[in-house]
Amino acid sequence: MRHLWLLLTFALVLPGAAGAVPIPEGPDAADLPVFSGTQAVPNPVSSPDPPRHPFMAPNGKSNLHVDGYQSDAHQQLGPLGNDMQRVNTFYAADCASITFDSRGRVIAMCVGLARPVLKMLDPQTLAEIATLDMPPRDAASGVGVDVFSNFSGGGYFFLDEKDRVVTSTTTRHLNVISHTDGAGFKIERDYDLTGVVPSGDSIISALPDWSGRYWFASSKGVVGTVDPATGAIRARATGEPIGNSFAVDETRGVFIVTDAAMYRFEAGADGAPQISWRQGYPNIGIKKPGQTQAGSGTTPTVTAEGNVAITDNADPMNVVVYKKSDGSRVCSQPVFEKGASNTDQSLIAVANSLVVENNYGYTGPTATQQGKTTIGGLERVDVSAAGKCSRVWRSEETSPTVVPKASIQGGIVYTYTKDARSDGADAWYLTALDFRTGKTIYKRLGGEGLGHNNNYAPITIGPNGEVYLGVLGGMLLLRDKTPPTLGGQPSPTAKPRLKLRVRCGRKMRITLTGKDRKRVLRTGFYRGKRRLAGDRRAPFTRRIAKRRLGRPGKRVRLRARVVLKDGRKATVTRRVRTCR
Template structure:
């Protein structure tokens, strides 16, 4: 590519403005010999054993609410939702906005709702989810180029993280240190309905990275300079606690009201006091080489922490090599708080700036070491390989690497479809300027197929996530705007066979045996149990070790709630006839 042509592409994607009202595709320079498609279609192979993440009562349904799929930040696409299977998968549309439409949500009518962020002014947009045509737009406050990381291409403040609530309202932390609430209407339309200033707690030059609600509806926020706060949208009351440690990513919210958050130095559990002030319940420091590795946006963990099942949280440290770390997230720890610390990728070439995928006791981590914006221009250079699957041991103590892929995913947030059994990522090979939607088999890490995104700077996703749309297509924010991938034929789901009645009778989860003197013996007959909570009438008892059995006063109805080591929860109940 000539220097003059290279300069023209940079100007087009990073600085030029699309004509008013135009609906233009993202321009390509040339793809050369890069194939449009590699691989073959696959049959869906559901990945079972994942924890059923509850829907947050104050957010849109899981998969529609925020860039990490759910409030637990699992980056898993729930069972029953379709995703591409490689059946003629191709880029079906692209739309040029000269802004990166990274975080994409979907309202109750299926419209794509996104905040597109460029060098200057972010824009809230409503897009047709198939054609990507703009249906409505609202300009947001302009960004301060010196706030956050000091680099507008690596700072996620100003709307990069936002969420869609349960009433089709976009809740956006904006660049002027406010939280704005915008109603998405059916026309479609965008109308601001609330605006709360955070300036009393967030200093000039700081940047609000993310905002999410806890289960009570209180909004939490975090800033690049380490302020953790809460805001009551109704009263405008803001409460905040400084950590003194930088924050580069979002956080996870649990059903018990707690927030899991990682700074450049430590993992925290925060809770709000009666006065709304965030308080650190515990702090877990992690190994850190203390530098911003190539491919990271800050000196520390690059992950938004991910909740695993009922009682664990996963993230990465910033050691060399980097480790996947799993810790107990409760107020009190049963023994050592850290239950797993597994090194991944090669020394001197391991870093991530993406959240982990978590499905049950399976974790998928991506390597971004070496990614820089210029690497998408420098004659086909890329980042270090690859992706890795790490599984927590069945006893919940320790973990191991199951596979490592050599695919190079410079900076995308990958997703795992529990229905197809595929990990979706966005790759760029050494020696090529072509970007590909790439599907890996979660069981063995093998590459099943690739579909070309494009071959220019405009198709660089620059930290944006894979987003699986309600119709099974994939939308992806890129520097030029947004692209859409879909199968040639819409994917369909084969009905799952129900367990046979006979097998259920042979292996009941709950065993109950009547004893003399009005007592009952309850037991769990299942492998891989971490904790069992038995109920007989009004009596409840929790057992955390073998044998998972109790003796309780006899009642007409008995039940058990089982937490597996994988993080999955099962329940069973029965009537007694003694």
């Protein structure tokens, strides 16, 4: 308990400490291994970036789950393990929600024992640029009951397309906050939601739908909307507790999971929330150790394949996938072991793959003190085109509570781990996993002691390949000495060097060639608009029956639609005469 008392003492003495003070560590820190494993080599995966939300900052910069879909997948590279550097700043508050404005500055909400504080920080040094004290915790609203597992009143916020912070408050208001270099932060709009979110309740999260209307959800199950222009408020009570944020998509759908069911909402003509569909899910009805409520612990995740995914509260827990259009169940997959499975983190969505983390056993900061840790494990579940869920791999790494993130260009899953130690040291590590295999690539020490416990805060990959992480002591920044690159690969905007080769025989043989063929993930061959064949493996060649190409000697246009491993797409065209 020595670390806990040390941190609380600092919290009382230095509630507004600036970035000059490092996060305290215990005496064991100097003896811990700083780095293990090998430097990562980027191995991009193919996964389309969710559409940019018109009323939010760009993907990767707008909210703690990356985008409107809540994919938790960053397109850019993260640290590769190249002579990594560490920067940290002590606030005695967990700076969990981290975003980036159009000038690259860090905008974060740091939630402490007394109140949330909005901060603007230098992205390289974490020096404080501006700060705004938000309303204090209010026990009457239910916000102050459990300071380590309640994220209402500021734990979730988003940055809009004008660099403004939109956040709920502990007083059950919704604030729109702008900032300038001269005056710091300024509250532009203050929407009072106390008329629909009564005392004893609290606002868990707020996001805009694709029309720009603000939506909010409360911990006791109120779902509502705010018209930004008029301030008109519409709400309905589900009567079912809500413990996490929600997802939005370009169909103007709003996807919310309660402790009882998965919902799709949409605004009616008057702006009021309307239920498009509702689907219950398996729930044993208890709050497992590691959960913050007795239900799904996930923020819903929308996928590029037209699905929305959560975990349920069965034993063992399942990853459950629904069609986002009508709520019909696509598939489910049990994960982890009976009697030892739950999560309080959003799933990572990479194409048709979902990565889930096990948080079983985390009952609060003391669960990982004095060398202890939790059950652990991460698993990858894929959803086939036929609608079948299957487990691809399992990692035995132990991530007590972090929101893990994927790097699409790197082909890496980043998590934050803590192993059990007989010497009582509390060592926390940024850990990189191979997305394809689940194998550990490297571990880099984040820090030792309670102050480096992230306590449900997410990993955030910065614009220059850094990792930012809120911890109970403040904020941690880990980066390569030199910003990561694709290691000689062309930039994502470069035109691939590819061409089509055609040979005649009993069938026409079409082959994709060129200097960039080794970077190809898959291709489809076409005559005009008609698909002839597809190929997912080198040498990317197909033999096509002559009758499918037209009469002998006819000039036709052949095309290859190509997806590269780094996410680029290209079309290669060649006009040829059909074989005689």
